[in-house]
Amino acid sequence: MGPGALEVRSLSVGYGPVRALRAVTLDVPAGSVVAVLGGNGAGKSTLLRAISRTLGYHRGAVTSGTVSYGGRDLRGASAARVVASGVVQVPEGRQVFARMTVADNLRAGALGAPGGRAAAREALARVHELFPVLADRARQRAGLLSGGEQQMLALGRALMAHPRLLLLDEPSLGLAPLMAARIAETVQQINATGTSVLLVEQNAALALRLATTAYVLDVGEVALHGPAAELATSDEVRRRYLGVVDETAAEDAGNAGAAAPTLRRWTA
């Protein structure tokens, strides 16, 4: 693994007695887009919280395993230090400061980021280039933006912190197809500048198009992982996450994944 790689090893997480992740192992090589798929409650957000060291805000804790970024173990690091090291999360539910202006939301994203004012100006120019609407609405309260625009603002705010690895929690949730496609395009543009992306999505079709590698989480465990293109053709993924009703696949239910031999199936 080169510099800037994220390595999650045998990570288990609990919220009190609730076990949310069990021995999850995952890699995000520097410069890549990696997708994590899975249904409600599979542990997708928990995984991102463990990486960004924000589990404590949700009364959760890592019970075993490690997360390292660029070869440095993040155990014991504060959430702020993780951001300063270049790992920035966009939490689920497009959380913006509704009563603050769009401009102030973006400014808040630059707090604690390296590089001072010049870097913040440069980042703002880049965000405005990606999302011109955020420049047009700079003085408006963020709460007045549409859902899609708020998602752009949440993404823009994360970009203000100069991420080298962006953790995205369901950026397309609740967006009309056109807006979701626009967000996907932006993720590609962000990745093209060298930023790695760990993308959590229920929209498997969108995520598998963007990612090179994908993982499927099922009740806290990695059920499948492999090249995104191969997962996209796997019967199990097609049936469960792409909504493809395929009679042959249904008959083969007990034999899922057989069509994609290089996928590694993990059983507990």
Ligand SMILES: Nc1ncnc2c1ncn2[C@@H]1O[C@H](COP(=O)(O)OP(=O)(O)OP(=O)(O)O)[C@@H](O)[C@H]1O
């Ligand atoms: N703060 C919390 N306290 C207790 N249990 C929690 C908490 N947050 C999540 N859980 C539990 O941990 C498990 C994983 O939840 P998580 O939110 O990570 O799933 P998810 O894959 O992100 O789901 P969704 O697609 O609905 O966002 C679930 O069983 C959930 O009920």
Ligand SMILES: [Mg+2]
């Ligand atoms: Mg979630």
